[in-house]
Structures are given as C-alpha cells and as structure tokens.
Amino acid sequence: MWPVFVDHYINTSNSIDMVLEQEKRLAVGEGLDRQFLREVSRYLNDLRLIQNIFNEYAIYVANLETDGENILDGNKLLAVLIYKNVYPRDFEQLHRGEGALAKILDHQAELINKSEDECRAEIVQLEKLIEVGEDQTPLDLDELRKIYAMALIEKLPSGAFSIGHNSNNMIEFQQLATHSDLFEGYLESSNIYCRYNNNYNTHVNIKNWHTSVNSQKTYYQRKEEIKNKAEERKVEILGKIRDLRLKLPVFRTTKLSELLRLNSSDAQVLFEGFGENGELARFLILESFLDDTYYQYTSLFHSGRMSPNDNKYLIQIRAFITPEPDFPIDNPHEVIAAMREEDFGQSYVLNMVIVDALLSDKNRYKEQVQKLYSYIKIEFESCEHFLDGYYTSGHNVVDFLLGLNDVWDRLVPSILTSNYNIRHITQLVKWLPLNSLKSLAENFDDMSNFVSEHLLDILCEVPELDPNRLVCLNFEVKDLLSIKEHSQVVCTMFEEGLFELSIGNLEFIYKELLAKDDVNMLNTKNYTTILSTKNSILIGRVERDFEYYLRNILLVLDNNSEEDLSAILVAICHDEIELSVLSEFLKQQVVQLPTLEKVPDRLYTMIFDTAKIKPTWANCLTFMDSDSFRNETLVKYLDKQSVCDSILEEEIPSNSDSFNLHTLLINANSMSDYSYKGYVCALPNVFKSFPSGLDLTKIKILIEKRKINFTKNNFNFLENTQTLQVLFVSLNIDMFLDNSECFDLSDDFLEHLLQTEISEINKFNVIKFMNLAILVDHHERAALIGSIVVNDDTNYCNVDGYIAKSIIMYSSPTTLQILLFNKYCTLMTNSDVREVLSNLPKPYCEITTGYHTPRLKNSLENKNLVMQLDHQNIISSWTIGGIFTDEIKVNLYRKKEETV
Numbered sequence: 001m002w003p004v005f006v007d008h009y010i011n012t013s014n015s016i017d018m019v020l021e022q023e024k025r026l027a028v029g030e031g032l033d034r035q036f037l038r039e040v041s042r043y044l045n046d047l048r049l050i051q052n053i054f055n056e057y058a059i060y061v062a063n064l065e066t067d068g069e070n071i072l073d074g075n076k077l078l079a080v081l082i083y084k085n086v087y088p089r090d091f092e093q094l095h096r097g098e099g100a101l102a103k104i105l106d107h108q109a110e111l112i113n114k115s116e117d118e119c120r121a122e123i124v125q126l127e128k129l130i131e132v133g134e135d136q137t138p139l140d141l142d143e144l145r146k147i148y149a150m151a152l153i154e155k156l157p158s159g160a161f162s163i164g165h166n167s168n169n170m171i172e173f174q175q176l177a178t179h180s181d182l183f184e185g186y187l188e189s190s191n192i193y194c195r196y197n198n199n200y201n202t203h204v205n206i207k208n209w210h211t212s213v214n215s216q217k218t219y220y221q222r223k224e225e226i227k228n229k230a231e232e233r234k235v236e237i238l239g240k241i242r243d244l245r246l247k248l249p250v251f252r253t254t255k256l257s258e259l260l261r262l263n264s265s266d267a268q269v270l271f272e273g274f275g276e277n278g279e280l281a282r283f284l285i286l287e288s289f290l291d292d293t294y295y296q297y298t299s300l301f302h303s304g305r306m307s308p309n310d311n312k313y314l315i316q317i318r319a320f321i322t323p324e325p326d327f328p329i330d331n332p333h334e335v336i337a338a339m340r341e342e343d344f345g346q347s348y349v350l351n352m353v354i355v356d357a358l359l360s361d362k363n364r365y366k367e368q369v370q371k372l373y374s375y376i377k378i379e380f381e382s383c384e385h386f387l388d389g390y391y392t393s394g395h396n397v398v399d400f401l402l403g404l405n406d407v408w409d410r411l412v413p414s415i416l417t418s419n420y421n422i423r424h425i426t427q428l429v430k431w432l433p434l435n436s437l438k439s440l441a442e443n444f445d446d447m448s449n450f451v452s453e454h455l456l457d458i459l460c461e462v463p464e465l466d467p468n469r470l471v472c473l474n475f476e477v478k479d480l481l482s483i484k485e486h487s488q489v490v491c492t493m494f495e496e497g498l499f500e501l502s503i504g505n506l507e508f509i510y511k512e513l514l515a516k517d518d519v520n521m522l523n524t525k526n527y528t529t530i531l532s533t534k535n536s537i538l539i540g541r542v543e544r545d546f547e548y549y550l551r552n553i554l555l556v557l558d559n560n561s562e563e564d565l566s567a568i569l570v571a572i573c574h575d576e577i578e579l580s581v582l583s584e585f586l587k588q589q590v591v592q593l594p595t596l597e598k599v600p601d602r603l604y605t606m607i608f609d610t611a612k613i614k615p616t617w618a619n620c621l622t623f624m625d626s627d628s629f630r631n632e633t634l635v636k637y638l639d640k641q642s643v644c645d646s647i648l649e650e651e652i653p654s655n656s657d658s659f660n661l662h663t664l665l666i667n668a669n670s671m672s673d674y675s676y677k678g679y680v681c682a683l684p685n686v687f688k689s690f691p692s693g694l695d696l697t698k699i700k701i702l703i704e705k706r707k708i709n710f711t712k713n714n715f716n717f718l719e720n721t722q723t724l725q726v727l728f729v730s731l732n733i734d735m736f737l738d739n740s741e742c743f744d745l746s747d748d749f750l751e752h753l754l755q756t757e758i759s760e761i762n763k764f765n766v767i768k769f770m771n772l773a774i775l776v777d778h779h780e781r782a783a784l785i786g787s788i789v790v791n792d793d794t795n796y797c798n799v800d801g802y803i804a805k806s807i808i809m810y811s812s813p814t815t816l817q818i819l820l821f822n823k824y825c826t827l828m829t830n831s832d833v834r835e836v837l838s839n840l841p842k843p844y845c846e847i848t849t850g851y852h853t854p855r856l857k858n859s860l861e862n863k864n865l866v867m868q869l870d871h872q873n874i875i876s877s878w879t880i881g882g883i884f885t886d887e888i889k890v891n892l893y894r895k896k897e898e899t900v
Contacts, residue, residue, distance in 0.1 A: 079289035100273030238460035467492035730756035786811030
C-alpha cells in the first residue's frame with residue numbers, strides 16, 4: 001500500500017480553517033473575537049507561521065492566568081504576536097524606536113498636534129467672528145437710524161437744514177443719525193422746530209412720521225431685533241467654541257486608527273515601510289488591534305514596567321525640556337517615583353495625568369502637591385495653558401481648585417486679571433462647593449461683578465450649570481433677555497430677586513415670565529403697571545432699590561407720564577429719596593393730586609412748586625397750616641395762569657380761618673398783574689390800609705378794585721404818586737366831597753381830578769373848590785373848565801363875567817366857545833364882549849364896527865349869538881338868506897359911538 005501524504009498548503013480560502021484548528025488544538029478560543037480571527041486569517045497563508053503564533057499565544061495566556069493578571073485584551077495580544085512573527089525585524093527595531101511601526105507611532109503625536117492646531121485655528125476664527133459681530137451691531141443700528149432720519153427729513157419743509165425740540169437746541173440733518181439719544185427723542189414727538197438758511201424758525205407737525213418707514217414694526221422693535229440677532233449669533237458661535245474646546249483634549253485620547261483614517265494621505269506613505277506584505281499591518285493598525293498600547297504586550301517578552309511614553313517623558317525633563325501638559329503617561333505612579341523632589345516645584349509637574357495621580361492620593365503625595373500649588377502661585381500666568389487643559393480633561397478638578405484656593409488667598413484677584421479670566425471663573429463656579437463659592441463672593445466683590453458682566457459667556461461654556469451656584473454669588477443679572485435660552489437660570493435668578501433693575505429686564509419679566517401682553521404700559525405708566533402685577537418678587541425688587549429705579553427707569557422713560565394717583569402717592573412717600581428727584585418725577589406726570597391727604601408734610605412745598613396739586617382754596621389753606629409752608633412757594637403756585645383761572649372759579653373763603661390767606665394775596669407783590677388783579681377782585685373784604693412794599697401797579701389794582709378804605713391816611717400814603725392819589729379820590733369821590741374839609745388839595749390836583757371819569761355834578765362840586773379868578777393865567781385849566789361848565793345850566797359853579805371871559809377865550813373848539821359865549825354873554829360888559837369876539841376866529845372876530853358885513857353859518861348857536869349881540873346893541877341888526885345863500889348876515893354899526 002502506498003503511503004498517504006497530507007497537503008499542508010493553505011491559502012486565503014482555507015486559512016480560516018487552519019486558524020480555527022489551532023485555536024481548538026490549544027484550547028485558547030476564550031477571549032478571542034471570531035470575527036477578528038476570520039478577517040486576520042486572510043492575511044496568513046503559512047501553516048507553520050500560524051502554529052508558531054498560536055503556540056506563543058497559548059504560553060503567554062497561560063502565564064497571565066497563573067499570575068492572576070489576565071487584564072490584557074486577548075485579541076490585541078494575538079495581534080502583537082502576529083506582528084512579531086510576520087515582521088520580526090520591525091519588531092526588534094521597535095524596541096529601539098525604529099522601524100515602520102515605530103515611525104507610525106511617532107507620527108501619532110504629529111497627527112494629534114495637527115488636529116489640535118486645526119481646532120484651535122477654528123476657535124480663533126470664531127472668536128474673530130464675535131469681534132466682527134460686535135463691531136457690526138453699531139453699524140447696523142447706525143444704518144437703521146439713517147433710514148428713519150431720511151424719512152423724517154422727507155416730512156420737513158424744503159429749505160430747512162436743522163431741527164430741534166426748541167429753537168435753542170437745534171441739530172443739523174447730517175448729524176441726525178449719529179446722535180442716538182437725540183434722534184430717538186424725535187420718534188414720539190408731534191411737533192418740532194425747523195431752521196432755514198436765513199435763521200428763520202418754524203413749528204412743524206410731524207405726528208406719527210415714523211410709521212411711513214414700517215407700519216408693522218416700530219423703530220424700537222427693529223432696533224431690538226438687530227440686537228437680538230447679534231446676540232443669538234454670538235450665543236451660537238460661543239456654543240461652537242465651547243464644543244471645540246471640549247473636543248481639544250479628546251484628540252489626545254483618540255485612537256491611532258481614527259487619526260490615520262482622518263489623514264489617509266499621510267497613512268499611505270507610512271504603511272509603505274512594511275513592504276509588500278503591508279496589507280496585514282494596515283489591517284491590524286487601522287482596526288485598532290495594533291496601537292500605542294503595544295508596550296503592555298511586548299513587556300511580556302522584555303523586562304521593564306514603564307512604557308515608551310513614560311520613559312520619553314522622563315528623558316525630556318532630565319534634558320530640561322517641559323513636555324506638553326497633555327503628554328501621554330501610561331504609568332503615572334512609576335513616573336512620579338522616578339522624578340526628583342525638585343521636579344514637583346517646577347513646570348515638569350504640569351502634566352494632567354501626573355496631577356491626577358498626585359490628587360488621587362493626597363496623603364501619599366502631600367509634599368508633592370504642596371510644591372505643585374506653590375509653583376502655580378508663583379508662575380500662574382505660565383501655568384494657564386495647563387489649567388485650560390486640566391479643566392477639560394482632569395479627573396480631580398474639584399480637589400485641585402479647592403486645594404489651590406485653600407493655600408492661595410490671592411487666587412481670585414489673580415484670575416480676574418488673567419487673559420483667561422472667563423475660563424478660570426467658569427471652572428470655579430462650576431466645580432467649587434456652594435459654601436466655598438459663597439465665601440469667595442463675600443470676600444471678593446469683583447468676582448460676583450465679573451460673573452454678572454460675563455454671565456452669557458459662562459453659561460455658553462457650561463449650559464448645564466446649576467442656578468443655585470449663581471445664587472451663591474449674590475449678583476444681579478444685567479440682561480435677562482440675553483440668557484433667555486437658559487430658562488432654569490432665568491427663573492431661579494428672578495425668584496431670588498437677583499436681577500438688575502433696567503428697562504429691558506422689566507419688559508422681559510413682564511412679558512416672558514409673567515405672561516403679560518400690554519408691554520407698552522411699561523413705557524407710559526411703569527410703576528403703576530408693576531404694582532398691578534401684584535407679584536411680590538418683582539415689587540419687592542423695585543422697592544429694594546427704589547431710588548435707583550426712580551432715577552434710572554421712571555425718569556429716563558420720556559413717555560412715562562400716565563402713572564395712576566395711587567402709584568404716585570406710593571412713590572413720593574419714600575422718605576429716603578431726595579426732594580429734587582421726586583420733583584422731577586411729579587413734573588413728568590399728567591395727573592394732579594386732588595388733595596394733600598396721605599401726603600407727607602415735608603413734600604408740600606415740592607408739590608406746590610411743581611403745581612401737581614389740584615387748585616383749591618382748601619389745599620392752599622392746608623399748606624399754609626403746615627410746618628413746611630413757604631410764602632413764596634404758594635404765591636408762585638397761585639401766579640400760574642392755569643392755577644389762577646381754575647381756582648378763581650371757586651369763591652375765596654371769607655371765614656376767620658382765611659385771614660392769613662387774604663393777607664398773603666393782597667401782599668403778593670411778586671405775582672403777575674394779571675393774577676394779582678384776579679385775586680384782589682375776588683377778595684371778599686376791604687382792607688384798612690395799603691400793604692407796604694407793593695409796586696405801583698399793584699397799588700393801582702387795589703385802588704381800582706376798591707379794596708382799600710378811603711381815609712386821609714391812605715390818601716397821604718400815596719403822597720409821592722399824585723396820579724394814584726387822583727385815581728384814589730376819583731373812585732371815592734363821594735366820600736371825598738363829604739369830607740373835603742379834611743383834605744387840602746391844590747387847584748392843580750383838582751384840575752387832574754376833573755379829567756377823571758367822575759360824574760358831571762361831582763365835577764361841578766370840584767370846580768366850586770377851585771380859584772377860578774386865576775384862570776386868566778391857566779389857559780389849559782380854563783379850557784377844561786369850559787368843557788364842563790357849558791352844561792351848567794344853573795351856574796352852579798358861580799361863574800361871573802371876568803371868569804367867563806377867560807373860559808370863553810381859552811376854550812376850544814370854536815363851537816364850544818360860541819356856546820359858552822351865548823351862556824355867559826349877559827355877565828360881561830360890552831367892552832368885554834367885543835374883546836372876546838376879537839379873540840375868536842373868523843368870521844366872529846370880524847363882528848366889530850364899520851362898513852363890512854360879516855356872514856355866519858346858519859346854525860342855532862349862531863342865531864342865538866346874533867340875537868344876543870343885537871339885544872346888547874353890539875350889532876345893528878341881522879338877517880338870514882339872500883338871493884343865492886341862507887347864511888346869517890350881520891349888520892354892524894358904522895361907528896363905535898352908535899352902540900349903546
């Protein structure tokens with residue numbers, strides 16, 4: 001019989017069977033992945049090679065089980081043995097850091113650095129986008145103002161070049177958009193002043209002008225949209241930056257296989273070092289069966305407890321080279337043991353794995369930890385790169401920060417001045433226990449202020465931050481809207497009353513947290529609206545800093561003029577607020593207080609100064625009875641025309657309690673004549689004497705309104721002002737005439753008295769007191785008396801011929817002279833008559849003697865005249881009319897001797 005030979009030739013089709021056979025033969029299948037065996041067998045086509053690999057595998061697995069240290073991955077152990085047997089030369093070179101695999105492992109650091117650099121570059125680019133966005137927002141707002149400014153200019157008359165709320169505060173058109181506060185003041189204005197090139201100003205109605213730009217959205221809504229859009233974009237970018245920073249430390253722990261896949265072009269060149277059989281190496285490496293953990297398996301074949309990375313770290317620090325903080329260390333406790341004591345007080349200790357190891361056993365490494373903290377205190381700025389990485393990748397961040405804070409009382413001040421202050425503070429807030437946080441906030445006010453300023457940045461970095469950590473810091477949120485995405489933080493800070501009082505925050509709370517729709521009420525009646533919510537948290541927050549709220553919100557809101565009476569009373573009853581501030585608030589309001597009830601006495605003067613009290617005599621009397629009463633304040637209040645017109649619709653009280661009020665009114669010299677006249681006229685009583693210190697106009701009003709008794713003393717009070725004396729007498733003429741013996745008045749005075757509006761009979765009585773004999777020397781007085789006595793049909797004034805002569809000669813017009821002549825002709829001698837006639841104008845002066853014939857106009861006065869002259873034989877005769885005229889023809893005596 002021929003012997004039977006077994007064919008040991010294998011290929012990719014039956015290699016799996018050979019591999020499984022060896023597994024079964026050696027009973028080492030436990031712990032091996034069948035999928036791995038199936039896939040790796042395709043690269044093995046030598047039975048002897050397969051047997052050697054599995055024989056070695058069986059030996060090392062057995063040794064591990066005997067030592068009780070079966071903690072290695074069987075698949076990776078098998079992969080290392082495959083590498084050792086398939087690439088024996090490269091395996092030997094690996095221990096010297098040479099060969100294809102060593103080159104690939106060394107390249108891992110380059111791949112990590114490349115990925116980190118790309119990630120950092122992206123962070124820098126995103127940070128630049130934030131800077132650009134912050135610069136762009138003012139530009140967008142400027143563009144919005146320009147759009148509205150053009151719309152406003154279109155509403156103005158052509159030729160105008162500047163506008164203003166008043167003629168003294170004008171701004172040129174080209175400056176409109178650049179002055180934000182001034183420009184926004186025009187949005188709600190109904191009327192403004194315009195100035196033309198010739199400096200002529202005019203008043204223009206621009207009501208609702210801004211609706212022509214956008215009838216659906218107001219300017220403020222569009223402005224808020226721009227800000228919100230910029231804020232949302234910033235939040236989005238900060239989120240990306242946070243994700244990238246979290247991604248940075250991950251690169252150090254990324255598998256070699258993943259790094260090679262991400263950089264496939266580099267990998268192709270690296271695998272060429274394995275030669276023609278490089279496909280197996282590619283498979284083992286790219287599937288993560290052969291990687292930088294190989295030393296754990298090769299140490300089974302060689303002595304030594306440190307990895308190449310461990311040794312490389314120690315070699316570098318002995319060469320005075322500080323490795324990167326994330327330098328991979330595989331056996332930190334071995335490395336620590338190999339380090340010198342002085343190394344822990346230098347930059348070499350700044351390795352994340354080493355620091356974690358030190359902090360994991362603080363009792364064992366107490367001295368080393370103290371040196372670590374001491375070094376960080378001294379070289380804080382140079383340690384920040386390590387700290388940034390440790391915050392993300394460290395496993396003992398809480399212990400690290402607590403320990404550093406315990407030994408360094410200047411930790412917070414140093415952090416706040418750092419370029420990485422946001423990063424550091426974020427970690428303190430995130431990790432420190434609540435009691436430690438609270439203690440830091442109490443000791444360092446700047447820390448709480450910093451968190452308040454950079455709250456959005458902190459929340460973007462730690463979105464899941466427990467709101468109670470922020471509460472411990474006891475700061476106020478500046479802008480609730482900016483952190484609206486962090487709803488838990490918003491609600492908690494609101495419930496704790498930890499929000500800044502600002503227009504934006506109040507609007508956000510009212511609309512978003514209290515679900516109110518009528519936000520516009522906050523612009524017109526802010527305090528009233530807040531009180532109407534009955535929300536104890538919101539109201540309590542306002543009351544806590546009411547003066548700040550009053551100054552920076554109520555007084556800043558230009559349209560906040562419709563506060564309810566109840567809200568106004570609550571506001572002004574805050575005793576801690578300066579009166580000047582309360583005064584500004586009251587001036588802003590439309591409503592007036594009906595009474596002084598519930599108003600503190602100290603506010604009375606201020607309320608009357610602002611005229612925010614209803615004009616009633618009862619309110620005036622209440623003010624006058626108070627300790628805070630000021631005479632000039634009430635006078636100034638009553639002098640306002642609106643107050644005067646309103647209060648005079650009510651009678652001035654006349655009871656005994658009102659005496660002081662009457663006295664105040666009559667002595668109110670600083671009051672305008674308009675108001676003074678109104679109050680004097682309304683006074684129910686007459687005063688005994690003139691008040692001292694009054695202007696002449698006020699005295700005249702008192703005289704005209706007959707509010708001063710007519711007495712000799714009061715008359716004498718006016719001795720330096722004859723005009724007022726005359727007025728005083730004229731208005732009290734009857735009393736004067738009844739007591740004329742008490743007054744020694746000159747004819748000059750009586751002459752002025754005759755020029756007043758006293759009655760005719762009283763003028764006759766006054767004339768009787770005058771010396772008429774001297775009228776010949778006082779022509780104007782004679783004329784005045786002539787105009788009066790012409791109506792004295794009974795000669796009550798006792799005019800004789802001599803007096804009559806002067807009266808007739810100096811009176812005017814001629815018509816009056818003729819009437820007087822007719823009245824007193826019989827009292828004069830013929831010679832006096834002829835003298836008087838000679839002084840009259842033509843044709844009367846022509847009535848003398850001779851052959852001429854004067855002709856007079858045919859009138860009743862002239863008829864009486866010629867009849868009287870004829871009766872007294874001054875003329876020969878007279879006739880009326882002729883062929884062509886009806887004039888009076890006067891026939892004279894030829895010679896003087898013919899007259900009788």
